[in-house]
Amino acid sequence: TTTGNVASTDLGFKAVATSNANEVVVPEGYSSQAFLPWGTPLTGSYPEYKADGTNTGAEQEQQVGMHHDGVHFFPIDQKAGGNSSSEGLLVMNHEYINQRALLKHTNTIPVFDENGKQNGWTGVKDLNGKRISDDVRKEIAAHGVSVVHIKRDSEGTWDVVFGSPFNRRITGNTEMDIRGPVRGYSKLITKYSPDATETRGTLNNCAMGPTPWGTYLAAEENWHGYFKHDSLELPREQARHGVSGQSYEDDGITIKPASSRYDWELADSQEDQYIRFDVTPGTGTAKDDYRNEANTYGYMVEIDPFTPESKPQKRTALGRFGHEGVIFAPVKEGQPVVCYSGDDSRFEYIYKFVSSKPYYAATAGGYLLDEGTLYVARFNEDGTGDWLALDLDNAEFKAKVDAAVGTTVGDVAFDGFENQADVLLNTRLAADIAGATTMDRPEWGAVDPNSGQVYFTLTNNSNRGKDGYDGVNAANPNEINRTGHIIRWSEEGNDHTATGFEWDIFVFAGEQGTETVVDDQVIVSLTDDNIFNSPDGLWFDYNGRLWIQTDGSDAAPYQNNMMLAANPETREIKRFFVGPVGCEVTGVVSTPDVKTMFVNIQHPDGNWPDATDPRPRDATVIVTRDDGGVVGA
Ligand code: FEO
Ligand code: CA
Ligand code: CA
Ligand code: CA
Numbered sequence: 001t002t003t004g005n006v007a008s009t010d011l012g013f014k015a016v017a018t019s020n021a022n023e024v025v026v027p028e029g030y031s032s033q034a035f036l037p038w039g040t041p042l043t044g045s046y047p048e049y050k051a052d053g054t055n056t057g058a059e060q061e062q063q064v065g066m067h068h069d070g071v072h073f074f075p076i077d078q079k080a081g082g083n084s085s086s087e088g089l090l091v092m093n094h095e096y097i098n099q100r101a102l103l104k105h106t107n108t109i110p111v112f113d114e115n116g117k118q119n120g121w122t123g124v125k126d127l128n129g130k131r132i133s134d135d136v137r138k139e140i141a142a143h144g145v146s147v148v149h150i151k152r153d154s155e156g157t158w159d160v161v162f163g164s165p166f167n168r169r170i171t172g173n174t175e176m177d178i179r180g181p182v183r184g185y186s187k188l189i190t191k192y193s194p195d196a197t198e199t200r201g202t203l204n205n206c207a208m209g210p211t212p213w214g215t216y217l218a219a220e221e222n223w224h225g226y227f228k229h230d231s232l233e234l235p236r237e238q239a240r241h242g243v244s245g246q247s248y249e250d251d252g253i254t255i256k257p258a259s260s261r262y263d264w265e266l267a268d269s270q271e272d273q274y275i276r277f278d279v280t281p282g283t284g285t286a287k288d289d290y291r292n293e294a295n296t297y298g299y300m301v302e303i304d305p306f307t308p309e310s311k312p313q314k315r316t317a318l319g320r321f322g323h324e325g326v327i328f329a330p331v332k333e334g335q336p337v338v339c340y341s342g343d344d345s346r347f348e349y350i351y352k353f354v355s356s357k358p359y360y361a362a363t364a365g366g367y368l369l370d371e372g373t374l375y376v377a378r379f380n381e382d383g384t385g386d387w388l389a390l391d392l393d394n395a396e397f398k399a400k401v402d403a404a405v406g407t408t409v410g411d412v413a414f415d416g417f418e419n420q421a422d423v424l425l426n427t428r429l430a431a432d433i434a435g436a437t438t439m440d441r442p443e444w445g446a447v448d449p450n451s452g453q454v455y456f457t458l459t460n461n462s463n464r465g466k467d468g469y470d471g472v473n474a475a476n477p478n479e480i481n482r483t484g485h486i487i488r489w490s491e492e493g494n495d496h497t498a499t500g501f502e503w504d505i506f507v508f509a510g511e512q513g514t515e516t517v518v519d520d521q522v523i524v525s526l527t528d529d530n531i532f533n534s535p536d537g538l539w540f541d542y543n544g545r546l547w548i549q550t551d552g553s554d555a556a557p558y559q560n561n562m563m564l565a566a567n568p569e570t571r572e573i574k575r576f577f578v579g580p581v582g583c584e585v586t587g588v589v590s591t592p593d594v595k596t597m598f599v600n601i602q603h604p605d606g607n608w609p610d611a612t613d614p615r616p617r618d619a620t621v622i623v624t625r626d627d628g629g630v631v632g633a
Contacts, residue, residue, distance in 0.1 A: 009450070009544045009567045012633045015529035015574040018559040022606045025578040029626050032577075034609035035158060035598075036090070036148060037617035038101075040064040042160065043167050051613050053104040057137025061169055065094030066102060066142040068600035068618045070208035070219070070325055070537075071587040076149075078214050079306055085591035087151040089166055089305045090598060091216045092587060092620065093205035097142045098603060099123055099262070101615045103135050123262065130268035139262055140172035140273075143203050145218050147305045152596070158622055168308050170218075172201035172226075173273055175311060178296060180370040182316035185421035187237065188295050189286040191272065199296035200273065202312065207325025207444050207537070207587070209339065213364040215304045217315070219323035221344060223297040225261040230280040236412050237425050238294050241322070243279065295425060300326055300341065302366045315369040318353050319390075319427035321345075327445040329496035330452070331359045337368045338496040340454055342442025346461045347470055348428065349436045350377040350445075352387055354497050374424065375499070376436040379475035385489060385501040388434040390427065392420050397434055404433045440464055440476045440484065444538035446546065448568050452494045455506060455568075457535040459551065460484040475503065483510040483533040483552070507571060509533050509550075511557055516571070523571055530573040533558050537586045541594050544568065545632045547576075549599075551584035561585045563599060565632050576632065577623065580608040582616075590631060597623040597631045 013027040024032045039049035040063060047059035055063065071092040075084040100108050100121035113119040123135050149164035160167070178188060178197055188196035206221035224241040234243060244259060260277050267274035275290065282289040298320035304310040318326065321343040329338040337355040342348075355372040373394075375387035389397050405416045409432050417423045423430045440461035447454050458476065463469045465479030472479055475487055489503035507516045507524050509532050516524040526532075534552025541547060546566040554560050561584045563577040579585045582605030590597040601608070604616045625631055 008633070009569065010633070011545070011565050011567055011572055011574045013574065013576065016576065016578060017528065018531070018557065018562070018575070019578040020554070020559040020581065022581045022608055024580060024601070024621050026623055027576060030631075031624055031626055033622045034601075034619040035622050036064050036068075036146075036160070037609060037619040038064055038066040038068070038142070039617065040160065042146060042148060043169060046162065051615060053102065053107075053615070055138070057134045057141055060138045060141040061171060063169075064146050064148070065144055065169070065171070066097045066618055067095045067602050068620060069093040069095040069206050069587050069602055071589050071598055071600055071620065072208060072210045072216055073589045073591055073598060074210070074214060074216075074305055075592055083592045085593040085595060088591070090148045090150050090620070091208075091303070091305050092146055092148075092600065093208055093218050094143055094146065095204055095206050095221070095602065097139055097262075098616070099139065101617070102138060102142055107132060107135055125263070125266065126268065128268075129266060131263055131266045133267040133269040133271070133274065136262075136264045136267040136274055140201070140264065141169070143201075143205070144169065144171040144174065145202070145205060145216070145303060147303070147308075156624070158596070165308050166305065168305070170202065170303060170312055172203045174202070175200055176202065176301065177311055177313050178316060179313045179366070180316035180318075180424075182320070182421045182424050185419075185425065186286070187422070187425055188292050190276070190290050190292050190296070191288055192276070192290075194287045196292075199293070199314065200276070202301045203297065205301075206323070206344070209300075209326035209328060211302070211366070212328055212331040212337065212359065213366075214306060215302050215366060217300045217302050217326050219325045219341070220297050220299055220301065221322050221324055224294065224322075226264070226277055226297075227294045228260040228265055228278045228280070229294075230278070236429065238279065239411065240426065240428050241294075241298065243294050299323070300369075302369070313366055315366065316421075316424055317370055317372055317374065319351055319374050320425055321351075321427045322348065324443045325445065327447055327454070329447055329454075330449070331361075331364075333360060334358045336372070336497050337364075340445045340447075340456070342439075342445060342456055343428065344441050344443050344459070346441055346463050347438035348442065349431045350439060350442045350456060351375065351427075351431075352377070374427070376431040376434055378435060379437040379473065379487075379503055381474040383474070383502055383504065385503050387499045387501070388431075388436060390423055390430040390434055392417065392423060400433050400435070409433055437473060437475055438470045440478075440481045443536045446538045446540045448540055448544060448546070449542065450544040451490070451568065452496070453488050453490050453568070455486055455488040455538060455546065457538050457548070458485050458487055459534045459536050475505075478508070483508070483514070484535050485509060486535055486538070486548070506568075507566070507573065509535055524573065530564055530575055531557060532562060532564055532575070536584065537563070537588055539588045541590055541632065542592060543594055543630065543633070547588050548573070549585045549588060551586060554582070563588065580604045581606045583608075587620075594630045594632070595624065595628060599623060
């Protein structure tokens with residue numbers, strides 16, 4: 001439903017230089033402006049942002065959250081088949097928080113590393129070791145998703161539509177349903193939901209994916225860190241993800257470092273909404289405590305931005321892992337829905353979901369994501385690849401599972417899967433058993449609207465090839481891969497439901513002179529115009545230009561994180577945008593006409609975007625061409 005200059009994916013702008021300035025840099029003939037910074041009033045009483053940190057938890061629940069990440073623009077008339085480029089719903093994730101920026105400074109204390117060097121800040125605790133409940137409430141509220149109704153006026157200025165019923169905050173405490181095969185599974189029973197059908201909140205929402213039916217899927221990435229498990233024995237569905245509480249031996253003494261990322265379970269009010277982050281089993285059964293709370297996280301969460309009263313739905317058929325995001329293949333009437341999702345952790349995998357039910361535009365909806373087959377990718381050494389089903393009804397997978405029973409898989413003494421819900425709850429373990437290819441941290445994916453090829457960023461993996469870790473493979477060929485690469489593949493017959501594919505490496509990131517070689521020919525050799533490291537965000541615009549965002553080292557020669565544009569056919573790459581100091585550049589989308597681009601700046605660490613504000617504020621940057629033309633053309 002989008003239009004543009006589909007004839008060309010040429011890059012018509014002059015590349016910008018690397019930069020370490022505390023400002024956004026865009027090419028000559030372009031302008032940029034910060035928009036929707038953290039704390040922007042959004043709902044309810046529209047509480048004003050206060051630069052002294054005194055906004056309350058209740059106020060943060062009515063303001064834009066922190067650490068902007070994946071973002072999508074839904075044209076306001078999309079449901080009616082329209083294509084507005086001047087009004088829409090901007091929906092974005094808030095991945096995590098900076099407690100020093102969020103809270104009153106008197107409510108934070110410095111954290112020191114083992115060498116006595118200050119390494120960040122945390123919230124204060126009282127003499128009993130408890131945190132201030134309203135600080136915890138504010139932190140939970142700064143996570144999640146914002147739905148923002150925005151409109152451009154006749155002068156070209158974008159603003160929030162105040163009072164719009166579409167404006168909405170979804171937080172780490174919003175009620176949600178569990179959907180798909182894991183719904184009702186005993187290992188999701190909690191005191192809050194004894195029938196294992198509901199949970200509260202979504203956390204660490206990194207990238208996202210718009211669905212073909214006009215909803216938004218938010219990914220739950222590093223959710224494991226929010227939970228505390230204070231015992232020596234973690235169940236496999238927590239241990240595989242690194243939920244805290246693993247003990248270690250030091251001088252023969254067992255140390256239990258059990259604590260959660262922000263100590264929310266220590267809120268002084270000790271209400272269930274806070275203590276649920278302690279997943280240590282109590283003395284009763286699962287119905288009496290929150291031992292299974294972490295099992296209600298790790299999913300893709302569907303949000304319908306056009307139905308403000310709708311309850312978010314965790315779509316478990318897409319698997320449970322460190323979901324970076326999701327990208328849908330183009331839909332075809334009467335054919336299954338297909339989407340791809342990466343698990344961003346070292347040596348984890350890339351997945352694909354194929355629905356059981358066919359897509360029909362007139363009736364499509366989230367139910368299509370509740371039944372289907374989850375596959376994991378094996379990248380063969382010869383440039384071919386296979387999708388391996390993670391389904392107990394698949395004979396090949398069932399045989400591998402049966403053969404693995406009684407063996408050790410990774411660190412797990414494997415005793416089988418109870419049922420398909422158990423497979424999905426332990427998606428990573430199932431993928432190990434299937435024989436998938438360990439990757440160098442799969443981040444965002446993108447599907448080329450012209451060729452149908454699927455691209456994924458592999459951001460880096462500094463452990464690749466080290467002692468005790470997997471060695472290189474053809475798809476991840478660099479030992480101690482600090483700078484990352486972008487892989488792509490074509491499904492057999494350009495059919496996204498196929499179980500075979502052909503892959504190649506689109507580009508290796510790195511310093512000047514880093515080469516990408518195809519058939520003994522150097523196709524790309526990076527220059528001052530396009531050196532980059534740690535590709536993360538990835539998006540094809542509606543004309544087929546590929547946008548690459550970075551979250552990597554900001555040391556020389558790279559300087560601040562950036563966004564580049566690429567021509568997928570020629571592999572020409574040019575730096576288009578550089579962010580302010582300390583940030584990562586993550587999340588990009590445009591209006592359907594590709595004349596207004598929205599780019600998110602996450603965790604800036606200087607006084608950006610307002611030099612007079614003592615606090616850094618994550619924000620969306622609006623980029624336009626001064627002559628009103630198509631961005632990138
Ligand atoms: Fe949240 Fe994998 O970046
Ligand atoms: Ca991030
Ligand atoms: Ca990311
Ligand atoms: Ca990253």
